[in-house]
Amino acid sequence: MTDLIRLRAVSKRYEQTGPPALDGVDLTVAAGEAVAVMGPSGSGKSTLLNLVAGLDRPTSGDVEVAGTALTRLSEKALARFRRSGIGIVFQFFHLIDDLTARDNVLVPADLAGIGRRAARARATELLETLGVAGRADAYPAQLSGGERQRVAIARALINRPPLLLADEPTGAVDAATGEQVAELLRELNRNGQTVLLVTHDADLAKRCATRTIEVRDGRVTA
Amino acid sequence: MRAVLIAAMSSARRRRLQSLVVFVVVLLSAATTLLAAALLIASDAPFDRAFTRQHGAHLNAVFAPSASAFDDPAVTARSGPYPIVEATLSKGRQQRPPGVVAGRSEQSPAVDRLELTAGRWLTGTGQVVLSPITAGSTWRVGDRVTVRDVDLEVVGIASSVTATAAAWVWPGQTDVLGGAGQQVLYRLSDPSATPDLPGMTGSTRYELVKLQVEGRLKPMVPFVVAFAVLGLVMSTLIVVNVVAGAVVAGYRVIGVRKALGFTPGQVVAAYAGQILLIAVPAAVLGTIAGRLLSVPLLAGANTAYSVIAAPSVPWWADVLVPAGLTLLAGLAAAGPALRAGRLSATRAITMGRAPRGGHGFRIRRALAVLPLPRPITFGLASPFARPARTAVTMVAILLGVTTVVFAAGLSKSLIALAAAGNRVEQVPILVAVTGRPPLGDGDAVRAVIEDQPGTAAVTTARETEARVPGSGLPLSIRAYQGDASWTGYPLLSGRWYAEPGEAVAGARLLSSFGVRVGDELTVSTPGGRTTVRIVGEVFSNGSTAVMIMDAAGLGGSPGLRGFEVSIAPGTDPHAYAANLNAALGETAHAQVSAETQENEIVTAMLALIATLTLLLTAVAGLGVLNTVVLETRERVHEIGVLKTLGMTPGQVRLMVISSMLLIGAAGGALAVPLGRLLHAWSLPIMGDAAGLTLPSPVLAVYRPAELVALGAAGILLAAIGALVPAGWAARSRASTALRAE
Structure with missing residues (x-):
C-alpha cells in the first residue's frame, strides 16, 4: 500500500517561547487506512490535523499528502490542493448559514470549477447515500445536529478527495447521532476512503479506526 | 461604574481597527467642520471687515503737485499727501496695466493701513512693494521690476483694502515719482459726506471700490456658503453613520454583557463611553488640524475676496467644534445602544450574530x-x-x-x-486705453488691433453712466461700436440688439426699473435723452444695472472703456498680447482676459x-x-x-x-x-x-x-x-x- 500521508520531523511553534504544539512528529498513513489520532486537550491533535489539511504551516519538517509536499506550496496552491485533495468534517459542522444543504454541498465543486450538472448529480447521490436527500432544500438552522453533520460529510466528499479528515465529528451531536456518524465513517473506509480522525473519544476511535495513534505534549507516543 | 469603564476601555482596545476608523472619521470631520466654519466666516462681509481692520480710506483724493491745503471739518483722519504717478510696471517681457505708484514711507498710518502678505515694508530707495493684484501669481519678493526705466527690487507684497495704489516706493524715489500729483487718504465723520477740498483734481470713494469688490464676489458667496453648509451636514451625517454602525456591530457583546448583569443604562454608558474615549481626542486633534489648514485656506479665500489678512477663526469655534462633534458622536452611539439595552440578552446576541x-x-x-x-x-x-x-x-x-x-x-x-x-472664450483679449502717445486716441488703437496678425474681430467698448428720469437709481450703459453679437453675453430671453434703437439688459436693470423684454425705456445720459426698446435679457454678474446697446444709438461721446478682441483659431493669446503691446506702446495695454x-x-x-x-x-x-x-x-x-x-x-x-x-x-x-x-x-x-x-x-x-x-x-x-x-x-x-x- 502506498503512503497517503507522510510527516517527517514536523514541529510547530505558535510562539517563540513556550513549548511547541508539535515536536518532531513522524507519521505515515497508508491509502485506505482509517487512523484515529487521540490525546487530551492541548496535546497537539488539532495542530496535526491543520498541518495535514494545509490550513497551517509547520515551523520545521515536511508534510506530504497524496504525493504533494504541502510545505512548498503557496497559499493559492494550498487552496487548490484542499479543493480536491482532502475533505474536512468539523466538530461544529461549519455549514454556511444562508445556503441550503444542497448548496453547501456544492460549494467545493463550484470552487473547483466542476460543471454544474455533474456537481448537482454528485451532490444528490451523496445526500441520498447519507440519508438526507429529503432535506436538500433546508437551511442549516432547519436541520438537526445529525443532519448537519451528514451534510458536512457530503460536502467533504463531493470532489472525491483521497483523504477525509474528521475533527471530533461526534463532539457536537447526541449519542445516537454520534453512533450514526461513526457508522458512516466506517462504511466510507470500508469502501476505500482514507480517513484521519481526530478524537478524544476512545469508543469512536475503536469503532472507526484501523489504527490509533496517541499524541501527548506534541509528540506521537503510540 | 468601574465595570462600565472597564467595558468601555476594553471594547475600544479590542476593536482597534474600528476604533481607529471612528477616530479618523471624527478627526477629519472636526477638521472639515472647522474649515467650513472658517469659510463661512471668510465669506461674511469680507470687504467691511477688512475696511474696519485696515482703517480704509472713505475718500482717496488726488491733488495737483502744488496743492498744500488738504483739510476739511468733515475729515476725522487723513494720511498723506503722498507723491503719485501713473506708470506701467514690467518684469522682463511681462508687463502690468498702468496703475498708481505712490511714494510712501509709512506702512500703517492713520488711514489705509497696508497689510503685508509677503516680505517687508520699504526702508529706502531702490525698493518697491507691490499690491497682490500687481504681483499676481508670478512676481515675487526678490524679483526686480522696472518702473519708468528705473530698476527696483521687490521687497514686499502688501494690500490696501481700497486699492489705493498698484505699488509703493520710498518718497525719495524722485526718478520714479516725478511730481505728477499728490494722494491724500481720508476718513470722514459721515462716510457719505463730500468734503470741500479746493485743490482736488480727482477722487475715488470707498463705496465705488466696495461695489466693485462685492459685485465680483456676490455671485460667488452663495456657492461658498452652500459648500460650507454641505461640509457641515455631510460631516455630521457620516459621523452618525459610522458611530451607529460601530455600536450595531457590537450587539452580540451587548447581549453577553446583559447576560452578565449590565442594566440598559450601563449598556448605554459603556457604549457611549467607548465612543467618547475615541471621539474626544479625535475631535480635539481634528480641530487643531482644521485650524492649521485654515491658515492657507483662509488666505486663499481672502485673496479671492480681494482682501487680505485672513480673519482668524474665533476662539469659540475651537471649543464649539470639538464639543459639538463629541456630543454628536455620543448621541449617535447612545441611540442604537439604548435600543440594544432594551432588548433581551438572547435577542441582542441573536441579532448581533445571525x-x-x-x-x-x-x-x-x-x-x-x-x-x-x-x-x-x-x-x-x-x-x-x-x-x-x-x-x-x-x-x-x-x-x-x-x-x-x-x-x-x-x-x-x-x-x-x-x-x-467674463466671456473669456469669446473675448480672449481685452485692451485698455491710457490715451498717452504715440497713438493718442481710440480709433488709432483700433486700427492697430485690426491690423495685428491673428485678430479675428474687434469691437470698441464705450461706457457711460445714465439715469432713468424719475428714478434715483443709476444704471450703466455699455455701448459697442460695430457688431458685438459675437462678444458672448449669454442671452436668457429675447434676442441680441439689431439696430441703434434697441438694447439688451441684465436682470438687475429689468427688476430695478420694472421693465420687461419688449418694453421701451428712456434713459438720460450726459449726451442727452435716448429711448431704446429692450429686445433681450442677458446674463450680467455685476451688482449694477447694465444695459448693452449700439454706440450709434447714444448721443454724445460715451467714455472709451477699451476694446474687446477675438483671435483667430490656433493663435496663442499670450504671444498675441505681447505682440500687440509692442505695437501699441504706452497708448494701450492688451491683456489675456483669462488672467x-x-x-x-x-x-x-x-x-x-x-x-x-x-x-x-x-x-x-x-x-x-x-x-x-x-x-x-x-x-x-x-x-x-x-x-x-x-x-x-x-x-x-x-x-x-x-x-x-x-x-x-x-x-x-x-x-x-x-x-x-x-x-x-x-x-x-x-x-x-x-x-x-x-x-x-x-x-x-x-x-x-x-x-x-x-x-x-x-x-x-x-x-x-x-x-x-x-x-x-x-x-x-x-x-x-x-x-x-
Whole structure:
C-alpha cells in the first residue's frame, strides 16, 4: 500500500517561547487506512490535523499528502490542493448559514470549477447515500445536529478527495447521532476512503479506526 | 461604574481597527467642520471687515503737485499727501496695466493701513512693494521690476483694502515719482459726506471700490456658503453613520454583557463611553488640524475676496467644534445602544450574530444559479443577508458620492458662471486705453488691433453712466461700436440688439426699473435723452444695472472703456498680447482676459471647493471602509470555512470586493439623481441670493457620460473601501478563522 500521508520531523511553534504544539512528529498513513489520532486537550491533535489539511504551516519538517509536499506550496496552491485533495468534517459542522444543504454541498465543486450538472448529480447521490436527500432544500438552522453533520460529510466528499479528515465529528451531536456518524465513517473506509480522525473519544476511535495513534505534549507516543 | 469603564476601555482596545476608523472619521470631520466654519466666516462681509481692520480710506483724493491745503471739518483722519504717478510696471517681457505708484514711507498710518502678505515694508530707495493684484501669481519678493526705466527690487507684497495704489516706493524715489500729483487718504465723520477740498483734481470713494469688490464676489458667496453648509451636514451625517454602525456591530457583546448583569443604562454608558474615549481626542486633534489648514485656506479665500489678512477663526469655534462633534458622536452611539439595552440578552446576541434569513437567503439562491464564478455570487448575495448593515454601508456611499456629484456640479457651475460673466472664450483679449502717445486716441488703437496678425474681430467698448428720469437709481450703459453679437453675453430671453434703437439688459436693470423684454425705456445720459426698446435679457454678474446697446444709438461721446478682441483659431493669446503691446506702446495695454483678477478668484474658489471635497470624500471612504471591516470581521468564520473548502486568497479578495459592488452601484445610482437634485434645487436659490438669473450653461452642467462616471464613483468608493479588508481576509489563516468561532 502506498503512503497517503507522510510527516517527517514536523514541529510547530505558535510562539517563540513556550513549548511547541508539535515536536518532531513522524507519521505515515497508508491509502485506505482509517487512523484515529487521540490525546487530551492541548496535546497537539488539532495542530496535526491543520498541518495535514494545509490550513497551517509547520515551523520545521515536511508534510506530504497524496504525493504533494504541502510545505512548498503557496497559499493559492494550498487552496487548490484542499479543493480536491482532502475533505474536512468539523466538530461544529461549519455549514454556511444562508445556503441550503444542497448548496453547501456544492460549494467545493463550484470552487473547483466542476460543471454544474455533474456537481448537482454528485451532490444528490451523496445526500441520498447519507440519508438526507429529503432535506436538500433546508437551511442549516432547519436541520438537526445529525443532519448537519451528514451534510458536512457530503460536502467533504463531493470532489472525491483521497483523504477525509474528521475533527471530533461526534463532539457536537447526541449519542445516537454520534453512533450514526461513526457508522458512516466506517462504511466510507470500508469502501476505500482514507480517513484521519481526530478524537478524544476512545469508543469512536475503536469503532472507526484501523489504527490509533496517541499524541501527548506534541509528540506521537503510540 | 468601574465595570462600565472597564467595558468601555476594553471594547475600544479590542476593536482597534474600528476604533481607529471612528477616530479618523471624527478627526477629519472636526477638521472639515472647522474649515467650513472658517469659510463661512471668510465669506461674511469680507470687504467691511477688512475696511474696519485696515482703517480704509472713505475718500482717496488726488491733488495737483502744488496743492498744500488738504483739510476739511468733515475729515476725522487723513494720511498723506503722498507723491503719485501713473506708470506701467514690467518684469522682463511681462508687463502690468498702468496703475498708481505712490511714494510712501509709512506702512500703517492713520488711514489705509497696508497689510503685508509677503516680505517687508520699504526702508529706502531702490525698493518697491507691490499690491497682490500687481504681483499676481508670478512676481515675487526678490524679483526686480522696472518702473519708468528705473530698476527696483521687490521687497514686499502688501494690500490696501481700497486699492489705493498698484505699488509703493520710498518718497525719495524722485526718478520714479516725478511730481505728477499728490494722494491724500481720508476718513470722514459721515462716510457719505463730500468734503470741500479746493485743490482736488480727482477722487475715488470707498463705496465705488466696495461695489466693485462685492459685485465680483456676490455671485460667488452663495456657492461658498452652500459648500460650507454641505461640509457641515455631510460631516455630521457620516459621523452618525459610522458611530451607529460601530455600536450595531457590537450587539452580540451587548447581549453577553446583559447576560452578565449590565442594566440598559450601563449598556448605554459603556457604549457611549467607548465612543467618547475615541471621539474626544479625535475631535480635539481634528480641530487643531482644521485650524492649521485654515491658515492657507483662509488666505486663499481672502485673496479671492480681494482682501487680505485672513480673519482668524474665533476662539469659540475651537471649543464649539470639538464639543459639538463629541456630543454628536455620543448621541449617535447612545441611540442604537439604548435600543440594544432594551432588548433581551438572547435577542441582542441573536441579532448581533445571525444573518437575517428570508429574502436574503432566497436572493443568494437566485444568484447562485447565475453563470458567474462562485466567489462573485457569494459576494453579490451577502448584502441581502444583513439588510441593516447594508443600509449603513449604502448611506455611507450615498453621502460620499452625493458630495462628489454636488461638488463636481458646483465647480462646473462656478466655472460656467465666471465664463458667462467674463466671456473669456469669446473675448480672449481685452485692451485698455491710457490715451498717452504715440497713438493718442481710440480709433488709432483700433486700427492697430485690426491690423495685428491673428485678430479675428474687434469691437470698441464705450461706457457711460445714465439715469432713468424719475428714478434715483443709476444704471450703466455699455455701448459697442460695430457688431458685438459675437462678444458672448449669454442671452436668457429675447434676442441680441439689431439696430441703434434697441438694447439688451441684465436682470438687475429689468427688476430695478420694472421693465420687461419688449418694453421701451428712456434713459438720460450726459449726451442727452435716448429711448431704446429692450429686445433681450442677458446674463450680467455685476451688482449694477447694465444695459448693452449700439454706440450709434447714444448721443454724445460715451467714455472709451477699451476694446474687446477675438483671435483667430490656433493663435496663442499670450504671444498675441505681447505682440500687440509692442505695437501699441504706452497708448494701450492688451491683456489675456483669462488672467484677469476675476479668474484668479474662480481658481482660488475651486481650490477651496476641491479641498473640502477631498476631505469629505475621504471621510465617506472611511465610512465605507468601516462598514466593510465590520462586515468582513463578522464573516471571518464563513471566510475561514470557505478557505478550508478550497477558496484561494484571490477568490476571497474577489468575494469581499464583490460584496460591496452591488451596494456601491446602488449607492452611486441613488447618489447621482440626489446630487443633481441638490444642485438643481440649490443653484437658483444661490442665484436669487446673488440677485442673478442664471443662464442655462450654469445650470445644465452635467453631461450623461459624466453622470455615468460619477455613478461609477459609488462602485469605486465601495471597492476601495473593501480593498484593505479583502486583503486581510485573503491573508488570514483558515485555522485562525475557525478558532475565532
